[in-house]
Structures are given as structure tokens and as C-alpha cells.
Amino acid sequence: MQLFPCPFCGPRDETEFHYGGDAGNARPDGADVPIDRWAGYLYLRGNPKGSAHEIWVHMTCGEFFVMERDTVTHKVLSSAALGGEHAA
């Protein structure tokens, strides 16, 4: 079982977290966003091997944050609160 560092609570068991998607997947606003752009936002993911920036939420405190981890070794490389404040 992995240990994830919540920027607010410190290291906790992975069972307390939910995955929230790729970090940096900015939402395009508007009813006239090109459909390819919208489909990319909804469905296209990088699925990187190695370092990945991901959004996670620590369910017990409710805070979302950005975690960088290695998808091969499962090593956690960094974690930071959204917007950079409270960075671990």
C-alpha cells in the first residue's frame, strides 16, 4: 500500500485518496469550443510512463492537490496544494 503525502495532513495510506485526473488539463469554456478540443479535454490522456503530474484528493480532509509520481516505480516525487500555497 502506497503512502501519499497530503500537503495539509502529511503522509497517509493510499486508501484515503481518490485520483482526480491529469494535472494541467485546463477546461475550455464556451458552447463553441472546437469539438476536438473539447473531446481532448474530456477523454484524451497522456498515460505517461515515468513521471506523471496528477490531481489527487485526500478524502479525509477534502483537499485537492497536485502530486508528481513515477508510474513505473510508484515513487512519489512531489506534492503541492493547488495554487502553490501550503506546498509540502
Added chain:
Amino acid sequence: MTASRLTTGGSAIDRSRPIRFNFDGTTVQGFAGDTIASALLANDVAVVGRSFKYHRPRGIWGAGVEEPNALVDVGGPQATPNTRATTEPARDGLVAKSVNATPNALADRNAFLDRFSRFIPAAFYYKTFMWPDWHMFEPRIRAMAGLGKVDTDWTSPGTADQINHHCDVLVVGAGPAGLAAARMAAGAGLSVTLVDDQRNPGGSLGHRAGEIDGKPAAVWIEETVAELAAGGHLILPSTTAFGIYDHNLVGLNQRHLDRRRDTLWRVRPRQIVLATGAIERPLPFANNDLPGILSADAALAYLRRHAVLVGRRIVVATNNDSAYEVASALAEAGADVTLVDIRRDGTPDTPAKVRLVKGRALAAANGKLRVGGVTLDDGTRLDADCVLVSGGCTPTIHLFGQAKGKLTWSEARAAFLPGDPVDGISVAGAAAGAVSLSEVFAGSEKAVASLGQTKAAVPRSTGPEATGGMAAAWPLPGSKGRIWIDYQNDVTVKDIELAARENFVSVEHLKRYTTLGMATDQGKTSNLPGLALMAGITGRTVPEVGTTTYRPPFTPVPLASFAGARVGELMAPVRRLPLENVHRSSGAVFQEYGGWLRPAHYGGRDADAERAIQDEALRARKSVALFDGSTLGKIEVIGPKAAEFVDFLYYNTMSTLKPGRCRYGFMLSENGVVFDDGVLVRLDEHRFVVSCSSSHVTAVHARLEEWRQDRFGRDAVYIHNATSEMATLTVSGPNARKLLEAVGLGLSLDDAALPHMTVGHGSYAGNEVRVTRVSFTGDRSYEISIRADRAEPLWAQLRQAGQAFEAVLIGLEALMILRAEKGFIVIGKDTDGTTLPHDLGSEGPRTKRQTEYVGRRSLFTEEASRNNRMQLVGLTVPQGEAPLPTGAHGIKRENGKLHSQGFVTSSYQSPTLGRPIALGLIERGATRHGETIEIQHLGKVRKAMIAAPCAFDPAGDRLNA
């Protein structure tokens, strides 16, 4: 007479405490400290089980976790199938039964199968019983093959404890390497946890010679353990480290000598030292599976720990130096010992009283139910009542492998050893290939040094040292006779040759085709010989063949350990209403709805349930109904950007809502699909209450938080889930207002002051109440929210005042009928993962809204604009027919073929209308009202007419009646 208990000795047994237990119906005597296996050997029980496939007689092989043969089903209060007799403590009164044997191991009635063995090689059953259908034959074949049986009558008397534990260093294995590492780490000021799967610490030092720091091994072990205990370090005997998981979480299963359930430990050490030792391999010769053939090391363990001499005329066969100590000790104990070494040169000195035969291997063991002698490869026959074999040691590197550690092949040790280090894990002792105590302690020193500790005092070996000389003796292709590789799965040399012929040469294919290395022992004795044989057949080296993937658990772990307290009601705990007990005393029948335990109906069990539900729904329309709606979502959205926030989250524009008013709307997912529906209440300019569906509260709350944090910021909006803080009591029906006026809630209920879709504030018995005038029944309704712990008097008062109006308590089932009569939907029941808001008739925001909201762009795709989308409709059936089955498909016929054109989502008998009602999602349904379609269910076709979803009071007059 062959195996026997000596009159003196035995470091593990307590002769002052005799015990008796039952094995296969006969009484076995032993002493406290015996395992089932040591006691069986002391009583000269040779045949202890039958093999998996051929029902061959099998005896005890080892003295530890590697045991492939001696599995027993332990019955009674701690019933456990497939327990290893070699690790299970013998207890007074215990009842054990051999596995895969009927009626018992000695006289098994399926033993005839072995005579047909040449016709049933690997994969025989799968190849032969293909036609007409494997599943036809499977039950009978499974009944004949297999291992232990689960006692299904037995239920757990308690639950297993689960403990989370942290320490600086976890040392796995309390042999010389582990004890030394633990002592050095403790000496350096680290907190140590030491686990070992045996009852007593010491590992091989418990039966092998050794002198450390000038003291006998037993004294050094005792001192070391005492020092660790005095230092406050945790020592767990009878505990197996069965798995290393991500981020070096280690799973331990601790067995108890009393009748408690095993304990599961989840350990988070900073560092792990694996001192897991090594396991002795068998040697290949014909009939090498006969009872009476044991691991040489195990025989020494039985002699020195349990004072059991395993035979009188013993042949010890070896390819390495370690068996010489065994031969010597057995000869000293009075056995007639012949030592057969495959090596011609480089052997150690011949031990006293032992006959040594050099340069010879065993060709075959002779005997039927137990070994009676051996034939050497030159044809010489030797009488023997016991044969001990030592084929070299396989380091126990399973945990290292589980941690994704790479292995390297050592030709000198003829084994895989740990390769490049893994973060946080070091390996010491025999597991790392060490043989002598000096090598072992040097390895422990290195392991502790790798933790950053270098100052520790290293133990010194001061006695004679073990030597590691050996000549590999792998099974060879084309060997004569039946040579067992895997005892537990009945895999022979010929089976592996067959696999190679059929091109199952990859190690993972080999395992699955022949079952080599499967089942409870996971090939602890058999894997390496099997790989070496495959290497020999295919002209590869052993490292080229490779190993199968190491996966937890190292030894079987009871499911009860993993379950812990999460059994019965605690497996998936339900959420409970504050008024549950009050409802129980009113005769409520409870059911789980979306994680909540709620009254389904009041009174009327089983066959009467439907009548009770119909009665509740009918009476609710007549006068007034009381319903506990406490599970309804009450998520508060507060802050300067609250209005902007709800606008974005809802499909409907919500910022135009005036304070004190309510509006119904949808929340969508980004793919446009309707995620939840419900009423939004605006309490004041900057404060809203999201009244979402009961079963969606957690998900809606998470979604609100995600958008708040991702898009709006912490300072703009604050979200508070107040769902369980307040109870919500619903009063619905033509007399709802009159009833509330009788109770008195401290606010005007006049329709001018509190019209439909508004919120008011009052008080009851000094407690604030929030009265929301919304309706899920279609009748005039009031939802009264009050602090959960103050709800009971109000509910009692509502019921008392209700007597004058013949008020009825309704459960969720009646409510479902009432809302379906009105065509009100339940998300996830009347919608699915493709339903868009305009499929439900809500077209306005899609066509008119100019501001951004979740899911907006997805409502304008080609898919969303299809003209044959499934749309919400009502369905009516001809007079006198029964309700349609929920889930039945609307069908259409095209070119003689049937196609689905949607399905029934909700269907009930309406007591008010006196006919069935139904909702459904039907292709283009909104434009087809009045059309009759065919509905098919389980091959039966009926007719139904498409109608508007609302079947009752379509003008909505009753809201204000």
C-alpha cells in the same frame, strides 16, 4: 520399528506436559512444543496424506513452511484446511485429518489412480474432457483431485485483530543473520521489530552447531533475545512476513497458541532486513516421493529440537557438505547411517560411525507405502527405513522478489541470489548466499551499515565453520522412472518434458501447463529443480529460463486475517436515521437504499408487504402522510461567489433565484449526462442549500469541492455538508397545512406568506426549524428540517396531531409510487449513463442560456443532437393488465428482426388511479404520445401506449389544494 522418540534431549519439547491429539481417527501422543509433524514422526506415522492427482502415499518432507506433502485439515474450534503439519503446533485435543484421502491416508480408496498414471500426464484432463463440455466432467474430477476441505459448518467465533505498526528496522527472520542484525541495529539506537515464523528464535542455529563470541549458540540466542526484549524492541514469534507491498509496507500474519484468530500486522518500517534463510532442495531419483524420504536438514531439526530419530537404517544422499553434520548427528544418536555423496573428490572428512559412498547418486527408492531401501546408480541396493536427501539450499528470496528486486544467478551456490539493492531493503544470511557463521555475520554487519549505522559490535563465530562445497545435481532429461519435481502438484520429469515438447518452454507457461510451483507451497522446494530441468531440455542456462513472478503471500494467510473486523454488518456499514428506533417501534420494515437504512414500509411483512405499500400510497393521497426524508442532501454553499458558483454547477440558471425561494434543477457531468437532480434553496444573497438525491450526497459534495478548489478558489465559496446534522420530516397531502397549523411551527403557513417553492423559518420547542415547501409527491408538501438530536419530539407531535386527520406513515416504497404517478424521476433509475437533460424534456437552458455551466459543450455534439434519442415517457397498459416488468424492452421489428427501442425504468400499480403506471426511456418518445408499442420481457410480448410521464393531476392543482 523405524522412527522413534529418544529418551533424552529435544530443545523445543517439554516432557513434563504430555499431550494427545487425533490424526485420521487414531490417537497420537506428544509433548508440548511438538508440531503435528514431529509428534506424527515420534509415533512412526509414515503416510500422512495423499498426493493431489495420483493419490500417491506421501510422508513428511520438511520441518518448516516449505512442506509440500504434510498438509492436514485441522477441525474443531480453529478449523483450518491445508494447514502445514510441520508448522502447526500440536495441541491437546486437536483433531487433524489428512488431505485428499478417503477414508484415511493409509487406506485411500482412490489409490488405484496411480496405476493409470502413465495415461494421465500434465493437462490430460483438459485435453480429454473437452467434448462435449469440460464443465460436465469438472465436478467429479475436482472431487477426486485436490487438497484439503473447508468446513462449511464452522463459523468464526470472533474476528481477527489488525494492527498498524511503525518501526525503524523490521528484521524478517530470527536466525543467526536476523538476530545479529537486530542486535546491531538496536545497539545503534534504532527501534527494531523482529519476526520469525517459528515458535522459537534461532533459525538454523536451533539445530546446527555453532559457537558465537565463545558461547554455545543456544546461550547466544537467549542473550540476544533477552537484550532486545529489555530494550523495548518488539519480537514476534510464530509470525510470517507474507508480503512486501508498495512503498515497503510489510504484511505479517501472527499465529497464536491459544484459540484466538490470527493477527494481521501492517508494518511501515523505515528499513527492512531480510534474513529469511534458505530451503533445502530434494534430489532427483525414481520414486523420490515415497514416505520416509525427508530433507536431511529437517531430520536434524527433528532430532535436536524434538528428540525424534527419523529412522534406524538411514541412507543420506547429498551433493553438498551440509549433510555431513546430519549424518554424524544421526549416527551419534544410534542410527546406522550410510552417506552417499555424488562427488568423488573434495568431500569433507568422513564423520565417525558413518559409512561414506563417494561418487554415487541414488537411482531409485524402493518400497510401496514407505521406503524400504535404495538402488544406487551402479545398481547397488541398500536396505533403509529412511532416506534423507540434501540437494543444496535455495535462498528464500521471495520477499526480495516481491519488492521487485532483481535476482542474479550464482553458479557456485547453484541458486538465484538477490541482485542490485532495492531502496530500503537489505538481505543478509543464507538468503544472500552466506554459508558459514562468519559470512552470515559479515552480511548482517553490511545490512546494518546500509541503514547508516556502523558503530555496532559484530558477533564473532568462534567454533568450527560450515563449508559450502557442492556439485549441482539437477534432474536430467530422459531419466528413467518416475522422478518427482513438485510433490504437491504431482509434477514429474516427464511432465516437464511433455510441456517442452508442446512448446510451453516459457517459465510462466510451464507453470500454468504443468501446475509446477502452484498451490499452498508455491514451489518452495520444486521451482528451481523444475527450471533447471527445463534449461537442460531446451539447451538454455537457468538464468535464461528465469523465474516466475514472486507475488504475495509467501505462505497462505487466512482470509479472516485480511477481513479483520469487516465482517457481517461491518463489511459495508449502513448509514442510519436519527429516528430509526422510533420507526422500528412503529413497525417499520427497513431496507438499504443507496447506503442508508430506511423504512421501506410500515407493517406488513413478506406477502403482506405489497398490500401495506398500496395502502400507504392510497391514504397519502386522501388526507396527509408523514415521511422521514432525513437522508435528503443538505449541502450549504456560502460565500461572495456562491451565486456564480451554483450557476456554473447547475444546468439551470440559479443566480436569478430570489432569497427565500427554491428552484428545481439538474447537475450535469462534463459529458452532458444528468448527474443529479434536486431543489436548490436560496436562504439569502450568499447562502444556498443544495438539496440533492439521498444516495448522491457524497458524490455531489465531492464534485462541488472539486470545482470550488479548481475554479473558484477557497476564498470565494465555502461548502458545508450538513446532511446528517439535520433531520428532515416531510408532511404531504391535502391536509398537510392543517396538520402543521395544529402543531404550530412559529411561522405563517398562509399560501401568500409561504407559497409553493419557498422556504420559511420557524421554531419548535425552542429549536429553529426550516420549512421548505417543495413536493416530491405532487401534493401540498412541507419539508421540516430540525437539528437531528431534537427531531424526536417533533415527530411524536406530528403523529399525535395527525390522528385527527388519519395521517399515515409512509415508507420509501409508497413514496416511489407517488412520485412515479407524477412522472418525477429518480436519477440512475429513470436515467442512465447516456441521458441528457433535453431527453428528460428540459430543453430551456440548452437553447437559451448564454453563461457557462458544467457539461455545456457536450449538449451540442452530433450525438446530443441526434433525432432518435431515448426520451422520458409514461407507459400505460390496457385495462385489467398487470404492471409492466421494470427493465422490459420496447421493441420494433425491422426486416423481420427485433430491435430495442428503449426500456421500462419504473413500474408500479397505482392505487389512486386503480391501474398500472410506468416510466420509460423510449426512442423519440416525447413526440410519440398516443402511439402503441410492443414491450418484450423474457420472450413475452405485451402492448403499451406511450403517454406523458405525468399520469396524475397533470395541471398540478393539488400542490395548492
